[in-house]
Amino acid sequence: MNQLLGEIERLKQEKDAVILAHYYVEDRVKTAADYVGDSYYLARLATELPQRTIVLCGVTFMGESVKLLNPDKTVLMPDLSAGCPMAEMYDLAEIRRLKGEVADLAVVCYVNSTLELKGQSDVCVTSANAVKVVRGMPQRNIYFVPDENLGGFVAQQVPEKQFILHNGSCCVHTGIRTADLEQARRDYPNAEVLSHPECRPEILALSDYIGSTSGILKRAGESTASELIICTEMGILDELKRSCPDKTFVFPGERVCASMKKVTLEKIREVLRGGSNEIRITDGNTEQAAATLERMLLLAN
Numbered sequence: 001m002n003q004l005l006g007e008i009e010r011l012k013q014e015k016d017a018v019i020l021a022h023y024y025v026e027d028r029v030k031t032a033a034d035y036v037g038d039s040y041y042l043a044r045l046a047t048e049l050p051q052r053t054i055v056l057c058g059v060t061f062m063g064e065s066v067k068l069l070n071p072d073k074t075v076l077m078p079d080l081s082a083g084c085p086m087a088e089m090y091d092l093a094e095i096r097r098l099k100g101e102v103a104d105l106a107v108v109c110y111v112n113s114t115l116e117l118k119g120q121s122d123v124c125v126t127s128a129n130a131v132k133v134v135r136g137m138p139q140r141n142i143y144f145v146p147d148e149n150l151g152g153f154v155a156q157q158v159p160e161k162q163f164i165l166h167n168g169s170c171c172v173h174t175g176i177r178t179a180d181l182e183q184a185r186r187d188y189p190n191a192e193v194l195s196h197p198e199c200r201p202e203i204l205a206l207s208d209y210i211g212s213t214s215g216i217l218k219r220a221g222e223s224t225a226s227e228l229i230i231c232t233e234m235g236i237l238d239e240l241k242r243s244c245p246d247k248t249f250v251f252p253g254e255r256v257c258a259s260m261k262k263v264t265l266e267k268i269r270e271v272l273r274g275g276s277n278e279i280r281i282t283d284g285n286t287e288q289a290a291a292t293l294e295r296m297l298l299l300a301n
């Protein structure tokens with residue numbers, strides 16, 4: 001392990017590379033990362049880094065976002081097959097129909113989306129900035145795609161706008177069932193419940209706090225509760241234990257994102273050695289897709 005980490009460090013210097021990792025990847029992968037964060041943090045940070053090569057440890061939409069925002073840089077992914085199934089959940093014909101039929105409409109896509117969907121949208125959001133970005137859009141009507149749970153949460157926070165939601169969702173987060181949460185609440189009656197907005201509405205209704213992965217981490221640190229029930233992917237457990245060593249964390253359903261776990265230290269070494277798995281964007285939607293991300297950065301600031 002130490003030899004492997006040493007080799008990655010040497011290759012990073014040699015190739016002028018920086019490693020970014022999402023909270024959900026394996027903890028040993030995070031030990032090699034220069035920066036760890038949520039999808040918004042990683043996308044924003046990538047525009048501020050001096051290195052010529054960025055290794056993105058996460059799922060493919062994250063690598064594509066980094067490439068769209070930094071077209072002159074080399075973006076490598078340890079495993080190009082690490083996709084987010086929700087990113088594919090949309091219907092272009094439906095989007096075109098709504099654009100034709102609904103006046104004063106903005107198509108708002110979650111960053112967990114394909115390049116094609118970003119290219120058909122007016123703005124992109126992440127769970128960390130969705131409420132602020134949607135509020136900042138001038139249109140009164142919002143078509144939110146693909147995540148209906150995040151969309152529903154945003155709709156509650158922004159009652160002055162009308163929402164149409166596409167019915168996509170994340171199988172990891174929707175796998176957390178009310179029965180799992182109720183059991184955890186019986187076991188830890190004084191615990192605070194912190195949830196990611198990709199969870200089902202019935203889970204969100206039982207939560208004390210709803211926010212992105214970094215929002216959950218921040219709230220866990222600030223909370224006076226010593227026991228916390230966390231409704232999201234289990235990858236943030238190590239981070240939570242590091243920042244709050246005296247608190248107890250319970251994960252109803254113990255959900256794991258298989259795609260995020262495809263990233264390994266060996267694969268990082270491999271792409272750094274040979275420059276393989278480079279994100280190349282040749283799609284006709286590139287310009288508009290990049291514009292949706294740039295608008296997000298502008299409105300979220």
Ligand code: 13P
Nearest residue numbers: 038039040126127212213
């Ligand atoms: P964050 O934006 O909170 O990092 O979440 C990304 C994600 O894929 C959650 O499932």
Ligand code: SF4
Nearest residue numbers: 059084085170172257
């Ligand atoms: Fe996609 Fe869900 Fe995995 Fe996040 S946790 S990357 S939304 S499948």
